[in-house]
Amino acid sequence: MIITVTMNPAVDKTAQTATLVPGGLNRLTNIITDAGGKGINVSKMIKALGGDCIATGFWGGSTGRDIESILQDLQIKTDFVKISQTTRTNLKILSDDFGITEFNEPGGVITQCEMDNLAEKLISYAAPGVTFVFAGSLPRGVPVDVYRQLIIAVKQKGATAFLDADGEAFSTAVSAKPDYVKPNKFELLQYFGLDNDIPLTELANLCLQLVETGIGMVALSMGADGALFVTPHERLYAPGLKVNALSTVGAGDSMVGAIVYAAFCGMDLKNTAMLAMAASAGAVTTPGTKPPCKKTMDALIKEVKLQKI
Numbered sequence: 202m203i204i205t206v207t208m209n210p211a212v213d214k215t216a217q218t219a220t221l222v223p224g225g226l227n228r229l230t231n232i233i234t235d236a237g238g239k240g241i242n243v244s245k246m247i248k249a250l251g252g253d254c255i256a257t258g259f260w261g262g263s264t265g266r267d268i269e270s271i272l273q274d275l276q277i278k279t280d281f282v283k284i285s286q287t288t289r290t291n292l293k294i295l296s297d298d299f300g301i302t303e304f305n306e307p308g309g310v311i312t313q314c315e316m317d318n319l320a321e322k323l324i325s326y327a328a329p330g331v332t333f334v335f336a337g338s339l340p341r342g343v344p345v346d347v348y349r350q351l352i353i354a355v356k357q358k359g360a361t362a363f364l365d366a367d368g369e370a371f372s373t374a375v376s377a378k379p380d381y382v383k384p385n386k387f388e389l390l391q392y393f394g395l396d397n398d399i400p401l402t403e404l405a406n407l408c409l410q411l412v413e414t415g416i417g418m419v420a421l422s423m424g425a426d427g428a429l430f431v432t433p434h435e436r437l438y439a440p441g442l443k444v445n446a447l448s449t450v451g452a453g454d455s456m457v458g459a460i461v462y463a464a465f466c467g468m469d470l471k472n473t474a475m476l477a478m479a480a481s482a483g484a485v486t487t488p489g490t491k492p493p494c495k496k497t498m499d500a501l502i503k504e505v506k507l508q509k510i
Contacts, residue, residue, distance in 0.1 A: 205240035205334040206257035209308045211291040213237030235349045236271040242451045243463040246458025249492040262287030279407030281508040282319045311342035329359035336365040348374035378415035405436050405510045430474040433496045437510040442482040451490035475505045
């Protein structure tokens with residue numbers, strides 16, 4: 202069983218405009234509405250690959266009901282905790298002059314009772330053979346070390362934990378030794394207190410330092426520069442694939458979904474990396490936060506090149 206946890210989901214609206222005019226009138230076209238949030242995007246990728254999962258987290262109000270309806274239409278199982286406040290809506294504008302510009306709401310405030318209800322739900326699912334994906338930003342009212350607390354709790358019951366977060370939520374959770382983490386380059390350098398660009402081999406060494414703390418695998422996403430995949434015994438680099446980009450939103454989440462699916466299926470690191478790269482590049486070619494289709498994945502996976510570092 203795979204459980205994705207999205208504590209700060211959103212209804213994502215993606216739209217286009219030829220030129221973004223700050224302080225002026227912008228007429229939007231090609232408006233697409235998706236259920237969003239990192240964990241939810243991971244669920245969509247897992248489903249597109251033919252896997253099953255349960256999407257959980259918090260939802261509230263009419264936008265929360267919209268998210269549940271969208272996921273049910275996609276035949277993704279849900280088990281969210283209903284909250285008193287309304288789930289946020291995010292707006293993402295794609296323009297020719299600025300690329301993607303995002304306007305993200307903060308989300309509602311979570312009460313202690315609501316947080317306790319979610320924690321109880323997650324721990325009830327925890328068991329050997331169950332994989333949890335803790336992904337995304339934290340809503341107001343949730344302690345910054347919540348991922349660390351939950352990872353410790355589910356691992357004590359034999360479950361596997363995947364972490365995709367940033368900032369303090371990431372740095373505190375690393376000490377819980379999740380089985381998989383997927384920082385991007387900025388997040389990795391931030392964690393180690395570095396702000397300068399460093400060579401690929403040094404990035405691989407930083408990933409290895411994380412692995413040596415007890416983390417099973419680090420996948421480092423680097424946008425157009427590709428990704429690194431590091432385990433205690435192997436380090437692979439995959440250059441970025443050249444695709445016709447429509448939206449980069451959700452590309453990292455699709456990578457996570459592919460890695461989780463590959464791990465659940467018992468794939469080795471080589472095949473995991475190839476699937477992850479195809480999923481990430483394929484997501485860039487789709488509008489909104491939709492995962493790539495199987496035909497796109499099959500074509501892209503043939504283009505993935507891997508190098509040992």
